[in-house]
Amino acid sequence: MTTKPLPDSLSLEQFNQAIGELREILGPERVYTDDVNELRSYRDVYSTTADKLHLPSAAIAPESVEEIQKVLVVARKYVIPLWTISTGKNLAYGGAAPRKSGYIVLDLKRMNRIIEVNEKYGYAVVEPGVSYFDLYNYLQERNSKLWIDPAAPGWGSVLGNMSEHGAGYTPYGDHLLMNCGMQVVLADGTVVDTGMGSSAESNTANLYKYGHGPWVEGLFTQSNVGIITKIGIWLMPEPPGYRPYMVTFPKEEDLFQLTEIAGPLRLNMLIPNAATIVGLIWEASATTTKNQYYQGKGAMPMSARQKMADDLKIGMWNFYGALYGPPPMMDNNWKILEEAFRSIPGAKFYFEGDRPGDPAFDYRAKLMRGVPSMTEFGIMNWVGSGAHIDFAPRSPVTGEDAMHQFTMIRDRANEYGFDYIGEFLIGFRELLDVFMLVFDRTDEEEMVRAHECFGKLIDDHTAAGYGEYRTHLDFMDKVAGTYDWNDGALWKLHHRIKDTLDPDGILSPGKQGIWPKRMRQG
Amino acid sequence: MLSRRVFLLSAFAVPGLSLLQRRAIGSEPAASKVLVLTEGICGDTRAFAGCLPASQFEADPGPMLLELDKSFKEGGFDLVFGLSRDSNFMLVEQYAQASRYQLHYHGIHKYGATGLSHSLQGNSEVIKYLSKNLPTVNKDWTDAVSQIPALSEYQDRQLLKAEISSSHSRPEQSPGLLVSWLFKRSIS
Numbered sequence: 001m002t003t004k005p006l007p008d009s010l011s012l013e014q015f016n017q018a019i020g021e022l023r024e025i026l027g028p029e030r031v032y033t034d035d036v037n038e039l040r041s042y043r044d045v046y047s048t049t050a051d052k053l054h055l056p057s058a059a060i061a062p063e064s065v066e067e068i069q070k071v072l073v074v075a076r077k078y079v080i081p082l083w084t085i086s087t088g089k090n091l092a093y094g095g096a097a098p099r100k101s102g103y104i105v106l107d108l109k110r111m112n113r114i115i116e117v118n119e120k121y122g123y124a125v126v127e128p129g130v131s132y133f134d135l136y137n138y139l140q141e142r143n144s145k146l147w148i149d150p151a152a153p154g155w156g157s158v159l160g161n162m163s164e165h166g167a168g169y170t171p172y173g174d175h176l177l178m179n180c181g182m183q184v185v186l187a188d189g190t191v192v193d194t195g196m197g198s199s200a201e202s203n204t205a206n207l208y209k210y211g212h213g214p215w216v217e218g219l220f221t222q223s224n225v226g227i228i229t230k231i232g233i234w235l236m237p238e239p240p241g242y243r244p245y246m247v248t249f250p251k252e253e254d255l256f257q258l259t260e261i262a263g264p265l266r267l268n269m270l271i272p273n274a275a276t277i278v279g280l281i282w283e284a285s286a287t288t289t290k291n292q293y294y295q296g297k298g299a300m301p302m303s304a305r306q307k308m309a310d311d312l313k314i315g316m317w318n319f320y321g322a323l324y325g326p327p328p329m330m331d332n333n334w335k336i337l338e339e340a341f342r343s344i345p346g347a348k349f350y351f352e353g354d355r356p357g358d359p360a361f362d363y364r365a366k367l368m369r370g371v372p373s374m375t376e377f378g379i380m381n382w383v384g385s386g387a388h389i390d391f392a393p394r395s396p397v398t399g400e401d402a403m404h405q406f407t408m409i410r411d412r413a414n415e416y417g418f419d420y421i422g423e424f425l426i427g428f429r430e431l432l433d434v435f436m437l438v439f440d441r442t443d444e445e446e447m448v449r450a451h452e453c454f455g456k457l458i459d460d461h462t463a464a465g466y467g468e469y470r471t472h473l474d475f476m477d478k479v480a481g482t483y484d485w486n487d488g489a490l491w492k493l494h495h496r497i498k499d500t501l502d503p504d505g506i507l508s509p510g511k512q513g514i515w516p517k518r519m520r521q522g
Numbered sequence: 523m524l525s526r527r528v529f530l531l532s533a534f535a536v537p538g539l540s541l542l543q544r545r546a547i548g549s550e551p552a553a554s555k556v557l558v559l560t561e562g563i564c565g566d567t568r569a570f571a572g573c574l575p576a577s578q579f580e581a582d583p584g585p586m587l588l589e590l591d592k593s594f595k596e597g598g599f600d601l602v603f604g605l606s607r608d609s610n611f612m613l614v615e616q617y618a619q620a621s622r623y624q625l626h627y628h629g630i631h632k633y634g635a636t637g638l639s640h641s642l643q644g645n646s647e648v649i650k651y652l653s654k655n656l657p658t659v660n661k662d663w664t665d666a667v668s669q670i671p672a673l674s675e676y677q678d679r680q681l682l683k684a685e686i687s688s689s690h691s692r693p694e695q696s697p698g699l700l701v702s703w704l705f706k707r708s709i710s
Binding site: 038 | 581582583584587588607608609610612613615616619620622624630632633635641697698699701708
């Protein structure tokens, strides 16, 4: 009697046959089946639910498009679900773990070539296994004058983060917007180059996004109708000047006025990058831990938070932005920005050098100039053995919406005994609220509480008209269910596309709440 | 450079090893290459770094992790041992497991109102040694922890758990919780 998770509807004998065929394609060294020695790295270390819900039966690591095509033949033959990952570092949203136990993880980490960097036009073409560190180091070694735009943890995949609609902090912070050109392998093995790249002699595959006819790249992101094997990503030319800054604000209520001020400045590009409004605890956790200020149970009270803010010389809100360009232009823009922010009583201004040894300022300054780091994981020490799942709703950039979201999340989190650890990223026309629900990963009761709290947050925000742009494996169906206008027309469309492009339902079943026909309920 | 910090460990070098324990080891095994990692964030981790030649994480652990990943892939160490905050342990674990290093020992050391609690899991020799020595050591409890790599040379695969406490008081700047851990390279 085996306890090994298997793909639905496959016997152990059939599974072993399939594994044998995969070993013939990839060699035994790139087919992983040992639960202890090989598959431990495909767990979600930040899950609020038991490991057993997301255990792979195996993992495989192809190195080329041709190998993927051969793998797909086996997957279709045995109807094996393949859960595609790039580097598997999507922590807080599921990491490398599959949606359901028994899937085989299609791990593309060995497809890690930087195929092209075009210095003149400012783009790179990369495979899924290329991390932000890889691309950054590659550019540095060649004295490139191009910047990357990393997500906060630098170990993530450039392609993977883009395909999850991730964000960075330079002016190129909208990663999907900066994608130009994509290669996809469909479930039947067909290889498609999108946009201008579909013309055999194209010299604009990574310069002009839309090509001729429907623009299809979006179909393959946060999705499961193809395997992205290559993308073009635009890179920002190094500007003649760079000046990061931080402005602290003393009161929680300042969020209203701050958002009202920052929104138009961002829309008019006086704030050119994805600037952030960082909450007190997020900012403080780079240098301190909760029990240095509060040893009681539940959320940290205001008295302790105020003392921490005073000690660390940070605000209840901390605004990070940067100026880019020739010094006279930065000087002029700063006059406008300073005057605007100074209208909020108690605002304090900091530039590089004003906060020596402050890791929070240092890593923000790095991120906004495209230098990848791993500093942000320090936040997890807030509760000792911390883990997090992220709640990420979008709203208009207004003070009213920002305060509404903040108070809703804070109050719900506090009700469940958790601290508000959040930040707002200011897009051109939308506010991205990222709430890190940080819990003790060694405390099973706290994990259950975090899970329940997260579900309530989705309910609260749906009722208030806010939608989440991305979510953890365990909540994909629930969030998908909130996009339900007109009798769920959008998800019905997703399912029709899924059934057409992947009729066997082998590619990442359940990703973002999109299931193949054979696995849909009802 | 991490490789400059690697030291060779002989089990016979363990202080206080009893005759019985030496007999249990038998003939001296081949020396293991050990990498020790910590971070200079508080008195406990600094004391630990004084016991063993340790490499230290900075506020941004990224550069060291990249180096570590490369070394893991090359199988450069037999044992990787550390005392750190949990976030850095988790990051090391991700790279270690991807290169078939297995967690053989894990301890959580948490300060509370009455002292320091230790939640330990590892082979029986390690757990017995820590259970005996952690509560009695007067000054730096990390000195007892630093003996773990040598004790892990035993081929004893029996895993034990233990919850013990000691009366150590929390040093200034302590994050309140540290973890000690040991990864071994799998031979398969």
